[in-house]
Amino acid sequence: MSGDAQKPVLEVRDLTVDLPSGADRPHAVEKVSFTVNPGEIVCLVGESGSGKSVIAFTVMGLLAKALKPTAGQILLQGEDVLQASEARLRELRCTRMSMIFQEPMTALNPVMTCGEQIDEVLATHTQLDASARRAKILAILERVKLPEPERIYASYPHQLSGGQRQRIMIAMALVLDPVLLIADEPTTALDVTTQAEILKLIAELQGTQGTGVLFITHDFGVVAEIAHRVAVLRWGQLVEFGTTEQILSRPQEGYTKMLISSVPSIHPRHREERREGKTVLRTSKLGKTYSSSAFFQATRVVKAAVDVDIDIRAGETLGIVGESGSGKSTVARCIARLIDPTEGKIYLGDTEIAAMPPRQLRPHRRRVQIVFQDPYRSMNPRMTVGDTIIEGPMNFGLGREEALKRARILMETVRLDPNSLDRYPHQFSGGQRQRICIARALAMEPDLLIADEAVSALDVSVQKQVLELLDEIRQRLNLAVLFITHDLRVAAQICDFVAVMSKGRVVEYGPATQVFENPQDDYTKALFAAAPGRHWEFGSFAA
Amino acid sequence: MSVVTEEVVDSASIAAASTRRRPLWQVALRNPNVIVGGVILLIMITIAALAPLLGTIDPTRIDPASRNKKPGTEITMRMDDGTTQKRIAHFGTDSLGRDVYSRVIYGTRVSLLVGVAVALISVAVGTVVGLISGYVRWLDGIIMRIMDGLMAIPGILLAIALVSIWRAGLVTVIFAIVVPDVPRVVRLVRSIVLTVREEPYVEGAISVGTPTWILMFRHILPNTVAPLIVQGTFLAAAAILVEAALSFLGIGIPPETPSWGNIMAEGRTLFRVFPHNILYPGIFLALTVLAINIMGDGLRDTLDPKMSKKV
Numbered sequence: 017m018s019g020d021a022q023k024p025v026l027e028v029r030d031l032t033v034d035l036p037s038g039a040d041r042p043h044a045v046e047k048v049s050f051t052v053n054p055g056e057i058v059c060l061v062g063e064s065g066s067g068k069s070v071i072a073f074t075v076m077g078l079l080a081k082a083l084k085p086t087a088g089q090i091l092l093q094g095e096d097v098l099q100a101s102e103a104r105l106r107e108l109r110c111t112r113m114s115m116i117f118q119e120p121m122t123a124l125n126p127v128m129t130c131g132e133q134i135d136e137v138l139a140t141h142t143q144l145d146a147s148a149r150r151a152k153i154l155a156i157l158e159r160v161k162l163p164e165p166e167r168i169y170a171s172y173p174h175q176l177s178g179g180q181r182q183r184i185m186i187a188m189a190l191v192l193d194p195v196l197l198i199a200d201e202p203t204t205a206l207d208v209t210t211q212a213e214i215l216k217l218i219a220e221l222q223g224t225q226g227t228g229v230l231f232i233t234h235d236f237g238v239v240a241e242i243a244h245r246v247a248v249l250r251w252g253q254l255v256e257f258g259t260t261e262q263i264l265s266r267p268q269e270g271y272t273k274m275l276i277s278s279v280p281s282i283h284p285r286h287r288e289e290r291r292e293g294k295t296v297l298r299t300s301k302l303g304k305t306y307s308s309s310a311f312f313q314a315t316r317v318v319k320a321a322v323d324v325d326i327d328i329r330a331g332e333t334l335g336i337v338g339e340s341g342s343g344k345s346t347v348a349r350c351i352a353r354l355i356d357p358t359e360g361k362i363y364l365g366d367t368e369i370a371a372m373p374p375r376q377l378r379p380h381r382r383r384v385q386i387v388f389q390d391p392y393r394s395m396n397p398r399m400t401v402g403d404t405i406i407e408g409p410m411n412f413g414l415g416r417e418e419a420l421k422r423a424r425i426l427m428e429t430v431r432l433d434p435n436s437l438d439r440y441p442h443q444f445s446g447g448q449r450q451r452i453c454i455a456r457a458l459a460m461e462p463d464l465l466i467a468d469e470a471v472s473a474l475d476v477s478v479q480k481q482v483l484e485l486l487d488e489i490r491q492r493l494n495l496a497v498l499f500i501t502h503d504l505r506v507a508a509q510i511c512d513f514v515a516v517m518s519k520g521r522v523v524e525y526g527p528a529t530q531v532f533e534n535p536q537d538d539y540t541k542a543l544f545a546a547a548p549g550r551h552w553e554f555g556s557f558a559a
Numbered sequence: 560m561s562v563v564t565e566e567v568v569d570s571a572s573i574a575a576a577s578t579r580r581r582p583l584w585q586v587a588l589r590n591p592n593v594i595v596g597g598v599i600l601l602i603m604i605t606i607a608a609l610a611p612l613l614g615t616i617d618p619t620r621i622d623p624a625s626r627n628k629k630p631g632t633e634i635t636m637r638m639d640d641g642t643t644q645k646r647i648a649h650f651g652t653d654s655l656g657r658d659v660y661s662r663v664i665y666g667t668r669v670s671l672l673v674g675v676a677v678a679l680i681s682v683a684v685g686t687v688v689g690l691i692s693g694y695v696r697w698l699d700g701i702i703m704r705i706m707d708g709l710m711a712i713p714g715i716l717l718a719i720a721l722v723s724i725w726r727a728g729l730v731t732v733i734f735a736i737v738v739p740d741v742p743r744v745v746r747l748v749r750s751i752v753l754t755v756r757e758e759p760y761v762e763g764a765i766s767v768g769t770p771t772w773i774l775m776f777r778h779i780l781p782n783t784v785a786p787l788i789v790q791g792t793f794l795a796a797a798a799i800l801v802e803a804a805l806s807f808l809g810i811g812i813p814p815e816t817p818s819w820g821n822i823m824a825e826g827r828t829l830f831r832v833f834p835h836n837i838l839y840p841g842i843f844l845a846l847t848v849l850a851i852n853i854m855g856d857g858l859r860d861t862l863d864p865k866m867s868k869k870v
Binding site: 352354378379381382384385386388389390393394395396397398399407408411412453456459460 | 758759760762763764765766767768769770773777778781
């Protein structure tokens with residue numbers, strides 16, 4: 017590497033990758049050019065379908081057969097990988113460039129120990145004998161800060177946590193000191209505290225090693241946290257390429273401005289505090305314990321939620337934030353009575369519904385409605401959008417014509433064309449489907465709307481619109497909203513009150529401004545400290 | 560798209576535009592396997608339906624004068640009114656002088672009937688039991704253990720037992736094949752119900768107060784249609800083979816009703832000298848089962864998205 021330290025490790029020139037005929041656009045990637053210098057982290061950022069992963073896979077030579085690079089060059093230290101033979105590409109992978117993926121569980125082989133999997137890389141690419149390889153593996157495990165390297169070496173992937181698995185992936189990728197590391201959304205599947213650790217690790221390792229990193233993400237927080245330079249992509253085209261400072265503070269292009277303006281601020285919006293609405297929902301010592309018992313097996317008990325006390329008044333938004341497995345969704349599903357709570361009480365207005373038998377519960381169901389995370393699975397694909405919206409009102413005796421008339425009004429409420437009621441869910445985009453789900457919930461004229469990670473699957477620009485819509489509806493209908501999210505930025509923008517959950521318990525609960533500005537609990541402090549890009553205030557730009 | 564465009568165009572909406580869900584049968588008919596299998600099967604069905612019009616005579620008519628004739632022999636039949644009639648025995652005659660061609664053609668009826676009946680009954684019973692098992696959690700363990708028990712009974716053994724209690728006949732055969740097949744359908748339906756009931760759209764329907772029976776028929780059951788069509792074809796093919804095996808062993812369809820299995824059973828003793836007694840029903844049997852299996856494969860490829868071989 018001596019001599020060409022100043023030369024970029026990766027240079028992508030006018031890369032064009034064709035999509036198969038019949039796709040929604042001719043090119044997956046069109047005339048994209050950028051460089052990655054040694055010791056530099058370049059972030060490829062864009063919304064879903066922008067072609068960022070296609071670029072990564074093209075560089076690695078791992079592109080699906082249907083996609084064909086048709087023009088341009090990809091120079092890895094001057095060598096064009098598009099021209100390289102299959103055998104040469106195999107040589108280059110791991111030794112000169114390597115990749116880590118989003119989901120470390122599926123990227124690792126479940127029936128081999130972690131040590132053996134790293135060993136495979138060394139055995140393929142080096143002449144080292146077994147003991148030298150083992151020493152090298154233990155050293156790299158130490159370098160990625162895994163505790164007890166010996167034990168980790170002999171562990172299977174399922175015995176490790178998500179963060180540890182991602183460290184194994186990083187160890188495997190870096191064991192041969194490649195000049196280029198491609199990271200494809202490596203922290204998206206991880207919790208925010210784990211994400212912070214992994215980001216720190218990647219930054220540290222590439223700093224000491226001088227590795228060039230091509231980091232793919234959709235999260236501007238992550239960009240602000242680690243990137244040196246940023247390439248913004250949209251529909252396969254490069255919109256803007258510049259230093260992090262340039263792109264985040266002085267974006268030139270309208271699209272970049274719009275994207276950055278859509279990133280919710282981590283600082284809660286100040287709202288006047290009023291607690292005058294009547295209490296719509298109150299839980300008292302709410303708990304859910306899962307126990308699995310089978311023949312010849314000991315009973316396993318999991319306490320998913322313990323002693324949860326929350327209350328929401330009309331016109332208020334209560335956010336429940338927490339990492340995966342903290343029990344926030346369990347609480348939401350108990351309140352919607354999609355699962356039966358095992359302890360405690362749930363008061364809907366004055367009615368206690370926690371232990372109400374299904375037949376009595378039915379009239380109360382309409383008072384609590386829920387919007388789910390996955391817009392692609394929350395509507396029956398075989399039913400038209402209209403039938404989906406009117407199903408609820410018709411269950412409660414409304415005539416079809418009348419219900420359809422109301423559905424048309426609701427479609428306008430969620431800003432969709434009422435004439436599209438006879439379409440099927442797959443004909444709508446993710447954001448539009450989420451609007452339809454909101455319309456379905458509103459059709460029941462609920463007192464309480466539960467949004468269970470309702471914007472988590474959406475791109476940031478669409479997310480902003482759905483959030484604004486939710487907030488507007490809350491104000492107009494004086495709805496109580498229970499907003500479940502893992503995203504602190506989203507919570508900061510939409511919630512009046514916040515409950516922070518960890519391991520099934522509410523560890524901190526109070527007005528959003530207070531919890532965000534002055535957290536008391538240790539866990540809350542750690543959680544907020546881990547939020548990527550928390551030091552960066554994303555500006556608002558007129559596009 | 561006439562939908563009000565969002566302020567920002569969302570790339571997913573481009574992909575979603577202009578695609579419309581096709582009916583299942585339209586999707587299936589684009590697969591060559593489905594067409595090839597379907598055409599052969601259609602020919603078999605036509606043969607079964609038009610058996611009396613295809614130059615056949617009474618398949619049970621015994622003619623001691625023309626026993627064991629090779630295919631293509633001209634035989635003289637003495638009719639009941641004393642007249643004689645000449646005809647060519649295309650597939651030869653068996654050891655009782657019965658016309659093998661007529662028997663094979665009429666045998667098509669039995670085989671297809673068994674196949675269709677077993678598939679329909681197993682799927683119908685299995686779907687109901689599977690739905691209950693998948694949805695009523697406390698019954699699940701009980702039902703599934705019973706199903707495990709049923710699956711452990713070999714069809715042939717069950718048939719022998721049933722024939723010794725009742726008498727050999729079509730109903731007994733169908734019953735004996737259906738019993739071990741039902742659990743397969745139950746397991747399939749139950750697994751689909753268990754997956755689908757966790758889908759957000761089902762939970763969404765629950766939270767808008769949809770009654771359980773509507774939930775079943777509107778949201779859960781439609782998901783089982785495609786896999787059940789596929790499963791049904793394989794059940795039918797297997798049933799036709801099992802019926803043939805049972806009849807071959809003499810515990811299936813009684814000899815007075817010709818079925819491919821019992822034609823072969825009767826030809827067994829003189830197989831070396833007169834192979835035609837086994838050859839022709841064998842060809843029909845193999846062709847029918849092959850056609851159903853080819854069609855089943857095609858249906859699975861088109862109807863089950865997980866099996867499709869796209870990039």
